Amino acid sequence: MPVAKRSIAVVKKTDAPPRRRASPVPPKFIEPQLCLLAKQAPSGPDWVHELKLDGFRMAARINAGKVQLLTRTGLDWSEKYPATVAALKKLKVESAYLDGELCGIGPDGMPDFGLTQQATDGAKAIRLMYYVFDLLYLNGEPLAFLPLGDRKARLRPLLKGIAGCRYNAHEAGDGEAIRLRQCDLGAEGIVSKKIDAPYTPGNRGIWIKSKCLNRQEFIIVGWTDPEGARSALGALLLGYYDDAGGLVYAGRVGTGFSDKLLVDLLKKLQPLEIDHMPLAAPPPKRGRGKPLRPATTHWVKPKLVAEISYMTWASDGLLRHSVFVGLRADKPARQVRREG
Missing domain, CATH: 2.40.50.140 (Nucleic acid-binding proteins)
Structure with missing residues (x-):
C-alpha cells in the first residue's frame, strides 16, 4: 500500500473565491467547495441540479504531463488509481485542476461505494469512473472566479472521448421534481448549484445536497x-x-x-x-x-x-x-x- 503524501494547500477556506491571478502552474491544492444538506432541493432559474455520486471526492491536478489525484483533505492518492491517472493523461491540456468524484461502478452501471473502497484497498478488477463536475484552472488561467455555467462550458469538451472519465451533466428546472425522479431510479440524491456563482472553497450554501431515503x-x-x-x-x-x-x-x-x-x-x-x-x-x-x-x-x-x-x-x-x-x-x- 503506497504511503499517502499531503500536498501543500495554497487556496484555503474563505468567503470569497480565489483571486484572479495568472500562474504558469496550477495550485498545489484547492480546498473543495462543500455542500449544505437539505431535505428538499431548491428550485428557480439560478439553480442547476447534478446527480449526487457515491464515491470519493477527488481533485485532479495536471501539469506538464504529470497527474495527481488529491483527496478532499489534500492527500495524494495517485498511486492507488493508476487507471484513472492514465485516463487523465489523455486530456489535451498543458495544465488543469479538476474537481470531481471517483466511483467504483457496479454491474448495474451505477456508482457503488463498496467497490470504490475495494479499489482503494488494492483490489484490481474494479471498474472506476472519474465523474468531473468542475474546472478551476486551465492552461495557465485560473477559472474559479468565473460563474459555474462558464466553468462547466469549458470543462465539457475536454472530457469528450476520454474512457474512464465522464462529465457530470446538470439540468435546470424544478429541483424537487428532479430529486424525486432520481430517487425513483435508485440514485443517492442530487446536488443543486447556483449557476452564476464562483467556486468558493469551504463554503456551504451555494451547493445544496438533498438525498433519497x-x-x-x-x-x-x-x-x-x-x-x-x-x-x-x-x-x-x-x-x-x-x-x-x-x-x-x-x-x-x-x-x-x-x-x-x-x-x-x-x-x-x-x-x-x-x-x-x-x-x-x-x-x-x-x-x-x-x-x-x-x-x-x-x-x-x-x-x-x-x-x-x-x-x-x-x-x-x-x-x-x-x-x-x-x-x-x-x-x-x-x-x-x-x-x-
Whole structure:
C-alpha cells in the first residue's frame, strides 16, 4: 500500500473565491467547495441540479504531463488509481485542476461505494469512473472566479472521448421534481448549484445536497459486539424472506440508537440467541463495511422486526446508509419481504 503524501494547500477556506491571478502552474491544492444538506432541493432559474455520486471526492491536478489525484483533505492518492491517472493523461491540456468524484461502478452501471473502497484497498478488477463536475484552472488561467455555467462550458469538451472519465451533466428546472425522479431510479440524491456563482472553497450554501431515503421492515437476525466507546451492541444484522422462504442477509445497521435503546435491544436479543446462523446463505465476505467475524457475531431466532430507513440497495444486495427507526411489533417476521 503506497504511503499517502499531503500536498501543500495554497487556496484555503474563505468567503470569497480565489483571486484572479495568472500562474504558469496550477495550485498545489484547492480546498473543495462543500455542500449544505437539505431535505428538499431548491428550485428557480439560478439553480442547476447534478446527480449526487457515491464515491470519493477527488481533485485532479495536471501539469506538464504529470497527474495527481488529491483527496478532499489534500492527500495524494495517485498511486492507488493508476487507471484513472492514465485516463487523465489523455486530456489535451498543458495544465488543469479538476474537481470531481471517483466511483467504483457496479454491474448495474451505477456508482457503488463498496467497490470504490475495494479499489482503494488494492483490489484490481474494479471498474472506476472519474465523474468531473468542475474546472478551476486551465492552461495557465485560473477559472474559479468565473460563474459555474462558464466553468462547466469549458470543462465539457475536454472530457469528450476520454474512457474512464465522464462529465457530470446538470439540468435546470424544478429541483424537487428532479430529486424525486432520481430517487425513483435508485440514485443517492442530487446536488443543486447556483449557476452564476464562483467556486468558493469551504463554503456551504451555494451547493445544496438533498438525498433519497427509503424505509421498510427487516428481520433482526443477529448483532455484533460493540467497539470502542460503544455500549451494549455494535450493530444489528438484518434480513428478509425471499419467495422460496429462505432468510436472506440484507446488511447491518449501526446508527439511530441512543445508549438506552442499545441496552434495551440487547435485553430483547439475548434470550433469542442461537448457536447457528439462521440465514439460507452466509453473508458476503466482501462488500460494504467490514466482514463479519465469528468471535464478535451473535445470531438470533428471526423473531424481532425493525423498521429501517436507508438510501438504496447496493449491487451486492446489501443496504446502503441504513438508520434504525424502531421495532415493529405489529408485523410478523414471516411476512417481511424485500420491497421494491
